[in-house]
Amino acid sequence: MGGAFSLLLWVLQVPILHTVFCFVPAEPEVRQLAATYFRILIWGSPAVLGLYSLVGWFLGMQRAKLPMTIAIVQNVVNILASLFLVCVLGWKVEGVALGTLLAQYAGLLLALWLWRTRFERPEPTLHTWRTLLRDRASFVAFFQVNRDIFLRTLCLIAVTVSFTSFGSAQGELTLAANTLLMQFFLLFSYIMDGFAYAGEALGGRYYGARDTLRFARLHRSLLLWGSALALLFTLGYGFGGSVLLRLLTDEVSVIALASHYLSLICAVPFIGFAAFLYDGLYIGTTSTRYMLLTMVLATLLFFGLYALLPPANTSLWLAFLTYLGCRSLVQALYYPKVKQTVAHHNQ
Template identity: 30%
Template sequence: MLGQASIPLVGVVDATVIGRTGDAAALAGVALGATVIGLVFWSFGFLRMGMTGLTAQAEGAGDGSEVEALLLRALLIGGMIGLVLFALHLPIIWLAFKVLAGGEAVTLEAKAYVQARFLGAPAALCVFALNGWLLGLGRTRSALMLQVVMNIANIALDLLFVWGFDMGARGVGLGTAAAEWIALTTGLVIAGRVAGASAAGGVPAILRRTSWNKIVERAALVRLFAVNRDIMIRTLALLFMFTWFANAGARLGAEALAANHVLLQFINMAAFVLDAFAFTAESRVGNAIGSQSRAQFMRAVRLTGEFSLGAGVGLAALFFAIGDPVIAFITTDAEVRATAQKLLPFAALVPLLGMPSWLLDGVFIGATQGRALRNAGVLAAIGYIALDTALRPLDNMGVWMAISASYLLRAGSLACYIPALLRTFDRRSDPSGDPAPAGVPPRV
């Protein structure tokens, strides 16, 4: 939970450092730019999510060589995709701001932020892979260390570039991109130590003892891409929702867009804290499937569900209690503050509304049930867009009502797949109730 709570601090720091300059256009530009980066980078979030379930299953099956090969495959894929994104960043930026709304001043700041963030694309995607691998092994303390290093670097560099060098939104982007490279360097050392290599050897030591044929093994790659294809579609659907959400705020003006971005920091904090339990579910569910234990699966779901509910209630109460002063700290613009404080109840209720969907994400990711995740994500996105369109007469309140309902749509869609998930354990057992042979792969 500590590791997850620290992840959204990157966004909070970015928003606060630029928000306290009092420049609403710059804050709105970072908001719009962060939406573009989120859409592009997290389109490849399967490098984190798919890795967790696959790694946990390999660990549960006692296949240490596959655990290490999974890391190397994901780092290779992440680095290659990151380099392609960097090479194509100019046309991507041009296309993104042809689609997204925003005034001239806001768009100028957003472009500067996005261009700087693309410098960190290869590092960001490789860090996704490292986090997924560490979480799949249940090495949450190592994942926390990696995130803490990134946050400290991000805070220091943001302050240097924005308050020291007066670089505005571009400085925020540069600070975060540099922090991602620092995090990658740290993560490679951590991964090597987790795998039993020396700190000096790191991941190269793993590479030396893993054959290239093992890394590019056809069956493993087919399974990796089969799982990740559906997760990628699901992620794109959810990212499209939040891009639509940002654009809905942008249509209402810079103040509305900036206020919504401030409130998104509450949602990000809730999502990442509650994702701590979802990630635990990913690891434990994946391990249960790898060892083919229905009892272990049910225990993981029950315990993570109980903790998620308690944390959701606690976060909602906390946001209601401290929301106003936090908003006042993040931004000094009076109009942005007033708008955000008016809509705070919606953001404060998200921990309760979103808790079931985040937890079920963890269960199905750990089970590598990509099809269920894909279908639920697409259905939720379609339902959200329909609601947002119908509620437009309510202006920004309608925007928040629609996004709040989307969490319930996603949870309801995933819940429909629970009986089928439970039946996979029955199919893995013979009539006597004994577990199926260890070589039987989980159903994708």
């Protein structure tokens, strides 16, 4: 399936690029650099999709150290290759793209090697394939879950791309400031993704065992640790946000504008942390329909609120906070239904 999607991306790379530029206007020089970067990295789609599959397998088997090892190796290869290609060979944006491309395939090769050496792989027989093909219910459930996650991801991309587009429409300075501020959100989201992966793996185990007691304990533990980290990030951004901005750039005008919105950024961790945790629990229990419905509602709120508010960057961030808050709140309301499925599935 990953190979089919990769082939589709290769075939559609030109219309994809044109579509992106329609939604995110840019100067001709920026468009040319972005197009060069995209045309090189698109060839890494098989590696990226294949690695997603293997990382999902490792997490499902509760071997979280393996994805961490892969990520470390990938980043080291990316840094070293990019430095050599850019600083030594002078390849500029092409060098950065090729360095990333090499890192993607290095990560895939390492993941394949770990899969072959760390896990027992019984040889599939003709009887095994026949049994799998006859189990239509499992196939239907598999594609339903993938459909829900795919549509949810489309909503996520729509919000992310539109956020950038709406910001760029307010000028290059606003776009630069928002790009910096988004690093605050991304830093927090990377940490919370670890909790989401734990929710997927452990939630899936307790779902399979119909262990509602441990599932409820997992839910409480995730919320407890998630809220503690959210508070830590909120305080860190509140007291150290200006320092972090100065580490990211030395442009005084960009820092000044970004500092104006730091109070809104401080609200992101506490408003949005639950969304990551529930995403993990819902994927682990295959309750992806609730996750999709929540994401659709949150996406509609984002676009609707931004359309109603005055066209300003504050409005954009308020719409984004509403989007995160909706995901957290609505999924929390769905949780009792998800908990019931843990006890009653396949009965």
